[in-house]
Amino acid sequence: MKIEHDRRYLLLAAIFGVVALVIGVQLLRLQFSPEADAFRAQAKLYEKELHVYSPPRGEIYDRWGNLLAGNKIVYEVGIELTLVENPETVAFALSKALLGHEEYDQSTYYSEVFAIASLEPVTRTYWAVADYVTEEEVATLKRWAEEYQVLYAGQTSKDAPLPSLRGLVYRSHLMRSYPENELAANIIGFVNRKGEGYGVEMKFDEMMAGASEAIWILRDPNKAENMPRVEQGVDLILTIDRQIQDTVEEILDQAIDVNGAEGGVIIVLDPKTGEIIAMATTPRLDLNEYWKFGQVYPSGTPFNPAVSEDYEPGSVFKVLTMAAALDNETVTPNTEFYDNGVFEIGGITIHNWNYGAWGPQNMQGCMQHSLNVCLAWIASEMGQNDFYRYMQAFGIGHLTGVDMAGEVSGRLKIPGDDDWFESDLGTNAFGQGVAVTPLQLVSAISAVANDGKIMAPHVLRAFVDRGYQYTVPPQVVRAPISAETAKILSDMLAASLEEEASDALVEGYRVAGKTGTAEIPTPLGYTSGETNASFVGWGPVDDPRFVVYVWLKKPSSSPWGSVVAAPVFRQVVERLVVLMNIPPDDIRQALTSQ
Amino acid sequence: MDRVQLLAQAYSQAPWRRQIQIIGAFLLALVTVWVIAAIYLDVTARAATIGREIQDMQVRSGGVLRIDVQKDYEPTSIEELEQYNASLQLRLANLTSDANMAERAYDMGFRPAEPGGIVYIVVPDYVPQQPVTLAPPPGPIANNTPIITSAYKESLVDWIKDQLFQASEILKGSQP
Structure with a gap:
């Protein structure tokens, strides 16, 4: 009996021993077999996976924290060949679900997807077949997938x-989205998939994009490691006030419509800080459909005319000429000038806007009646050196350095240039023969509203980087005139509007400003009969909180800035004082004195 | 002497005792190995589970979701949660966009205020609305501390080594 037991034990031990031996031998054989390298390579293939981590693009906010540019989830849809059962259904469903996409709504798309879904998973198993697919489209595909499962x-x-x-598989990623659609589109701009773009999106593209990083993730859970810190995109806070921007855009659209203008620009600037509070231009693009850029902006149309389009400003430029002359003490407000209707300089004769003679005038009269003859005389009295020195100090002909892409510098011909003639001194004095951008002009004139100092115009108020907010401090660019000159001119222009009973006047608030009507030059001279009507003004005069610039291109209702642009200025200011909480002058002064 | 012989004889005459001792020692060793193996397995399994959870929080394994399996999209990884947060923020911005808010205000009977319809009063210590602050101003640089502490990564052996090293450093008089 005992021997029998021993035999059984021995047999069992032998079986286990043989099994262990076979396993051991097999393990050894695999280690040294010809396939060993292939197995090792395969193991390496699954050892880790490459993951490209793309941090969300930085967001853009207005000055009060309202989101102007954010990110939404979209999906890349692909085919995992090892799982495909029916290539035909996959291709049919996908081509039907993506009918809303221009790039996939094509007759060839079905066959392309079918060809991919029918491939054998030899070299690769995953193929991306669509991108920027919306949540709704993925939900539709899921619903169909479920219906097929239930049905069959x-x-x-x-x-x-x-x-x-x-x-059919999908993975999420982010896509830029603009909750305000067209609002401030000219300021925000966009960056297309080729990396080209406009506005602050383009200007700060590198900062906002963050840095995508390819990371190897080990599949062995015992080797879980810290993810490397990926540089996040920087958030921007703009100086723009969303509500003021919306209001100004609405007023501009109405003004263009009512006056039959070709386009227009309105800029609202804080003269004390250089902050651009609103900047409305036409046309405007719905940034969520930036690929329609070509339709909205036909060839040659600037994306943001406020910084990218220069033009002859006309009489609004007289503010700078008068500021220079007062500061240079060439004239005083009481200087007498007898206007006989013509002034000859450099071989040309300068006339007034109505070809009339206005008789004896002081400097306020020259500005109030916008007398070309008077201003040309003032410039000639100043002399070319001083006149152009002041114009350059005002930044004419130079970039303002605004933090938006696509700024142009305009053109100020100066003595010594091949195309400068003495007559230019006379015409430049009243804004002819000089090209400026709207922002350049409003920035230069803001010196009169800010004690003679020009602040750097900007739209970036602050940015948030790695958890900290960095505020951009206001910067003085230049001080072309003294505070005293600025005050004298401000009072002179306010009185001009009041005596003229201008349409720019706002009840309860003292404002200063100047109209501009610039004939549009053609290769044959000023023969088109078309004008650029403009108005620049600021207020309240004793403590300016805003400078507003209005430009209407080629208005058909009337060519005059005083008729079409001045009322627009008033409309803007009437809304501004409410939205910026500026009490009427008498109330404000009474409150201040308490 | 006789007593010693008697004792030796008594034990040698009981071979089952020797067998029991051998078997006992063997079983004790076996149980010890089994307990250590069980603890090791438990710790390793838990470490692997947590490691997998960490990996899943970092990125979605495989990177893709199946249309026919995942009916509801649930963000799981840090990257997906970031995307989801951004998307929710955008949805909120859409709901509170200037056009939507104006329309809702209008529907509720509000109208834009006119300059003449506003009454200004002095409110002592009133602080007017200030531009938004989304983050604090720059301060001292925070330490770059690892997110996964060593307790989640080291093995039992590593831990013992570390403890021994720290003990020896203390004995040497240096700070750990």
Whole structure:
């Protein structure tokens, strides 16, 4: 009996021993077999996976924290070949679900997807077949997948595979989105997939994009490691006030419509800080459909005319000429000038806007009646050196350095240039023969509203980087005139508007300003009869909180700035004082004195 | 002497005792190995589970979701949660966009204020609305501390080594 037991034990031990031996031998054989390298390579293949981590693009806010540019989830849809059961269904469903996409709504798309879904998973198993697919479209595909599963549950087919969306996979990523659509589109801008773009999106593209990083993730859970810190995109806070921007855009659109203008620009600037509070231009693009850029902006149309389009400003430029002359003490407000209607300089004769003679005038009269003859005389009295020195100090002909892409510098011909003639001194004095951008002009004139100092115009108020907010401090660019000159001119222009009973006047608030009507030059001279009507003004005069610039291109209702642009200025200011909480002058002064 | 012989004889005459001792020692060793193996397995399994959870929080394994399986999209990884947060923020911005808010205000009977319809009063210590602050101003640089502490990464052996090293450093008089 005992021997029998021993035999059984021995047999069992032998079986286990043989099994262990076979396993051991097999392990050894695998280590040194010809396939060993292939197995090792395969193991390496699955050891880790490459993941490209793209941090969300920085967001853009207005000055009060309202989101102007954010990110939304969209999906890349692909095919995992190892899972595909029915390539035909996959191709059909996808081509039907993506009919809303211009790039996939094509007759060839079905066959392209079908060809990919029918591939054998030899070299690669995953193929991306669509991108920027919306949540709704993915939901539709999921619903169809579920319906197929329910419809063909438990069924088998020998002839052809049953309809199924197996193999269709998706992964999420972010896409830029603009909750305000067209609002401030000219300021915000966009960056297309080629990396080209406009506005602050383009200007700060590198900062906001963050840095995508390819990271190897080990699949062995015992080797979980810290993710490297990926540089996040920087958030921007703009100086723009969303509500003021919306209001100004609405007023501009109405003004263009009512006056039959070709386009227009309105800028609202804080003269004390250089902050651009609003900047409305036309046309405007819905940034969520930036690919329609070509339709909205026909060839040659600037994206943001406020910084990218220069033009002859006309009489609004007289503010700078008068500021220079007062500061240079060439004239005083009481200087007498007898206007006989003509002034000859450099071989040309300068006339007034109505070809009339206005008789004896002081400097306020010259500005109030916008007398070309008087201003040309003032410039000639100043002399070319001083006149152009002041114009350059005002930044004419130079970039303002505003933090938006696509700024142009305009053109100020100066003595010594091949195309400068003495007559230019006379015409430049009243804004002819000089090209400026709207922002350049409003920035220069803001010196009169800010004690003679020009602040750097900017739209970036602050940015948030790695958890900290960095505020951009206001910067003085230049001080072309003294505070005293600025005050004298401000009072002179306010009185001009009051005596003229201008349409720019706002009840309860003292404002200063100047109209501009600039004939548009053609290769043959000023023969088109078309004008650029403009108005620049600021207020309240004793403590300016805003400078407003209005420019209407080629208005058909009337060519005059005083008729079409001045009322627009008033409309803007009437809304501004409410939205910026500026009490009427008498109330404000009474409150201040308490 | 006789007593010693008697004792030796008594034990040698009981071979089952020797067998029991051998078997006992063997079983004790076996149980010890089994307990250590069980603890090791438990710790390793838990470490692997937590490691996997960490990896899943970092990025979605495989990177893709199946249309026919995942009916509801649930963000799981840090990257997906960031995307989801950004998307929710955008949805909120859409709901509170200037056009939507103006329309809602209008529907509720509000109208834009006119300059003449505003009454200004002095409110002592009133602080007017200030531009937004989304983050604090720059301060001292924070330490770059690892997110995953060593307790989640080191093995039992590593831990013992570390403790021994720290003990020896203390004995040497240096700070750990």
